[in-house]
Amino acid sequence: xxxxxxxxxxxxxxxxxxxxxxxxxxxxxxxxxxxxxxxxxxxxxxxxxxxxxxxxxxxxxxxxxxxxxxxxxxxxxxxxxxxxxxxxxxxxxxxxxxxxxxxxxxxxxxxxxxxxxxxxxxxxxxxxxxxxxxxxxxxxxxxxxxxxxxxxxxxxxxxxxxxxxxxxxxxxxxxxxxxxxxxxxxxxxxxxxxxxxxxxxxxxxxxxxxxxxxxxxxxxxxxxxxxxxxxxxxxxxxxxxxxxxxxxxxxxxxxxxxxxxxxxxxxxxxxxxxxxxxxxxxxxxxxxxxxxxxxxxxxxxxxxxxxxxxxxxxxxxxxxxxxxxxxxxxxxxxxxxxxxxxxxxxxxxxxxxxxxxxxxxxxxxxxxxxxxxxxxxxxxxxxxxxxxxxxxxxxxxxxxxxxxxxxxxxxxxxxxxxxxxxxxxxxxxxxxxxxxxxxxxxxxxxxxxxxxxxxxxxxxxxxxxxxxxxxxxxxxxxxxxxxxxxxxxxxxxxxxxxxxxxxxxxxxxxxxxxxxxxxxxxxxxxxxxxxxxxxxxxxxxxxxxxxxxxxx
Amino acid sequence: xxxxxxxxxxxxxxxxxxxxxxxxxxxxxxxxxxxxxxxxxxxxxxxxxxxxxxxxxxxxxxxxxxxxxxxxxxxxxxxxxxxxxxxxxxxxxxxxxxxxxxxxxxxxxxxxxxxxxxxxxxxxxxxxxxxxxxxxxxxxxxxxxxxxxxxxxxxxxxxxxxxxxxxxxxxxx
Numbered sequence: 127x128x129x130x131x132x133x134x135x136x137x138x139x140x141x142x143x144x145x146x147x148x149x150x151x152x153x154x155x156x157x158x159x160x161x162x163x164x165x166x167x168x169x170x171x172x173x174x175x176x177x178x179x180x181x182x183x184x185x186x187x188x189x190x191x192x193x194x195x196x197x198x199x200x201x202x203x204x205x206x207x208x209x210x211x212x213x214x215x216x217x218x219x220x221x222x223x224x225x226x227x228x229x230x231x232x233x234x235x236x237x238x239x240x241x242x243x244x245x246x247x248x249x250x251x252x253x254x255x256x257x258x259x260x261x262x263x264x265x266x267x268x269x270x271x272x273x274x275x276x277x278x279x280x281x282x283x284x285x286x287x288x289x290x291x292x293x294x295x296x297x298x299x300x301x302x303x304x305x306x307x308x309x310x311x312x313x314x315x316x317x318x319x320x321x322x323x324x325x326x327x328x329x330x331x332x333x334x335x336x337x338x339x340x341x342x343x344x345x346x347x348x349x350x351x352x353x354x355x356x357x358x359x360x361x362x363x364x365x366x367x368x369x370x371x372x373x374x375x376x377x378x379x380x381x382x383x384x385x386x387x388x389x390x391x392x393x394x395x396x397x398x399x400x401x402x403x404x405x406x407x408x409x410x411x412x413x414x415x416x417x418x419x420x421x422x423x424x425x426x427x428x429x430x431x432x433x434x435x436x437x438x439x440x441x442x443x444x445x446x447x448x449x450x451x452x453x454x455x456x457x458x459x460x461x462x463x464x465x466x467x468x469x470x471x472x473x474x475x476x477x478x479x480x481x482x483x484x485x486x487x488x489x490x491x492x493x494x495x496x497x498x499x500x501x502x503x504x505x506x507x508x509x510x511x512x513x514x515x516x517x518x519x520x521x522x523x524x525x526x527x528x529x530x531x532x533x534x535x536x537x538x539x540x541x542x543x544x545x546x547x548x549x550x551x552x553x554x555x556x557x558x559x560x561x562x563x564x565x566x567x568x569x570x571x572x573x574x575x576x577x578x579x580x581x582x583x584x585x586x587x588x589x590x591x592x593x594x595x596x597x598x599x600x601x602x603x604x605x606x607x608x609x610x611x612x613x614x615x616x617x618x619x620x621x622x623x624x625x626x627x628x629x630x631x632x633x634x635x636x637x638x639x640x641x642x643x644x645x646x647x648x649x650x651x652x653x654x655x656x657x658x659x660x661x662x663x664x665x666x667x668x669x670x671x672x673x674x675x676x677x678x
Numbered sequence: 679x680x681x682x683x684x685x686x687x688x689x690x691x692x693x694x695x696x697x698x699x700x701x702x703x704x705x706x707x708x709x710x711x712x713x714x715x716x717x718x719x720x721x722x723x724x725x726x727x728x729x730x731x732x733x734x735x736x737x738x739x740x741x742x743x744x745x746x747x748x749x750x751x752x753x754x755x756x757x758x759x760x761x762x763x764x765x766x767x768x769x770x771x772x773x774x775x776x777x778x779x780x781x782x783x784x785x786x787x788x789x790x791x792x793x794x795x796x797x798x799x800x801x802x803x804x805x806x807x808x809x810x811x812x813x814x815x816x817x818x819x820x821x822x823x824x825x826x827x828x829x830x831x832x833x834x835x836x837x838x839x840x841x842x843x844x845x846x847x848x849x850x851x
Contacts, residue, residue, distance in 0.1 A: 610783060610813050617778045
């Protein structure tokens with residue numbers, strides 16, 4: 127049931143992605159194809175529903191014109207009025223003022239005229255296989271975006287747009303990373319309609335290839351509660367501020383204390399000021415941390431997650447609203463993330479990394495927050511429903527790994543003290559340079575904790591890794607998503623017969639920080655794991671191939 | 679297939695040359711820094727005879743640094759060459775290399791997107807090229823085999839491409 131080529135995409139039935147197709151066409155002749163597609167949509171069988179969807183081109187919401195004018199043009203006009211008017215009155219007298227006023231009005235008229243023209247020349251249309259956009263006042267642009275390339279349809283609204291009933295629609299391709307096209311702005315209902323119709327048409331297109339049309343209504347799998355939102359705000363405070371406090375104390379402590387001795391007996395005012403000063407400093411630092419946490423919470427206000435046939439759809443936001451989709455068939459890695467505070471309270475977050483399909487070379491990947499924060503059990507249930515891995519069966523690295531961490535932390539503290547000492551020599555300031563050495567007492571326990579929260583497991587269908595104490599990340603990678611495996615042994619690791627295995631996937635965001643890795647495992651185990659993961663990759667691919675053949 | 683292969687010995691010249699150049703640059707930097715520090719100290723000590731010896735000290739320190747860097751750099755280049763091995767296995771390409779930090783890489787054929795050969799001007803001088811295997815992972819360019827003769831690189835490229843194509847397209851991600 128593939129399209130006869132009236133759309134610009136020209137996709138083959140088995141092609142997972144028309145890689146490299148440029149769909150933006152600048153010559154006006156491209157319009158003919160779309161009219162033909164609209165005419166070809168005959169109601170027939172399961173496609174009867176299509177006729178009311180493919181009802182021809184639509185325009186943006188009329189309120190767009192005043193909104194855009196105010197947003198972009200008004201500032202300029204105001205500046206002109208306030209600078210140009212007095213200037214010309216001063217130079218040319220009242221006549222000059224009148225002329226300037228007329229000039230500004232004319233300019234404003236031109237700007238409005240441009241926006242009106244742009245609005246009249248902007249059309250978008252949903253056809254059976256493509257999303258078409260025709261726009262441009264002076265240079266026309268006609269785009270036909272194959273629906274297959276559209277991964278997500280995101281809707282966002284800021285406060286003003288919400289008041290006016292407007293919304294911005296972003297069409298994202300290739301794993302949700304790039305915005306291919308935007309509709310600025312349409313009505314809220316229209317935005318929802320576009321979002322659901324694109325989904326439906328994509329599913330219809332995919333299903334008719336398999337010979338059946340299925341539709342599954344979305345069910346809400348998660349809605350954030352007020353309590354979880356509160357915990358999110360608290361837990362999101364940036365704890366790095368605490369280390370700043372420590373560092374500041376060791377530098378400024380002695381001078382503060384010397385002040386204390388001098389002024390304490392001088393007057394009561396100074397004592398109060400002295401005590402309040404540092405307290406105010408500490409409080410403001412904490413306040414900054416709390417405010418950033420609150421910001422995070424407002425972005426996730428009203429977070430709701432629905433599960434559709436092949437995707438998760440989310441909505442969130444208080445002032446600015448967002449909505450989007452996470453395609454489940456492109457999940458590369460699941461990450462359960464808990465920072466130390468969240469862990470104590472029994473909460474966790476879930477992140478999903480996706481990637482574009484064959485042909486995309488790691489330029490198209492996205493990590494999206496599937497659950498910003500929820501009770502740990504809820505998070506684990508959802509994670510398991512996407513990838514059924516055992517999140518508890520871990521093998522820890524050998525105990526001798528703790529020695530590495532102990533040495534590392536001790537060295538850091540000693541180096542810090544050394545630096546502070548050198549600083550006192552150079553700058554002639556009294557500082558408690560030996561204060562960091564006090565931390566040496568805590569080093570063995572810290573090393574143990576770091577080791578305790580490390581682990582890996584090579585399971586039936588997944589490899590699971592876990593790392594981190596302050597922020598613990600448990601990463602699940604299904605074998606059929608494994609790309610390349612690496613192993614490294616630094617000279618310090620070789621000393622203790624340890625090594626690290628890294629599992630590379632297509633969804634890996636950063637170069638090194640965010641990969642699933644089994645760190646400081648026994649060297650023999652490292653070699654085993656590295657080879658086993660690749661063997662299991664092939665086994666998993668074989669299994670899936672057999673299942674696909676069976677279901678055809 | 680399957681045998682553990684080494685790089686062409688000529689790659690050592692490239693690495694040694696690179697090491698020599700960076701040793702020279704580093705030694706010059708060290709010399710300058712010593713000059714700076716020594717002249718500051720000379721100024722502070724207010725002893726006229728000390729100022730005379732500053733540039734001599736700098737040159738001596740620079741020379742010593744050059745020797746040290748050369749020995750370390752050249753030694754590392756040779757050892758690195760000795761450590762390099764690659765194997766064209768049944769299902770994957772296996773690489774191992776490293777002096778201080780040893781790295782092993784396993785690149786499954788089914789994941790290979792495309793294979794490039796690259797030749798820098800220095801490579802061309804020595805008649806060598808590198809092979810770069812790209813996968814959809816973000817570390818695609820980490821699967822690089824340097825120091826292959828032009829023929830060997832071309833043969834390997836063709837062979838790997840054939841092994842990669844033998845797998846189904848849908849499995850590539």
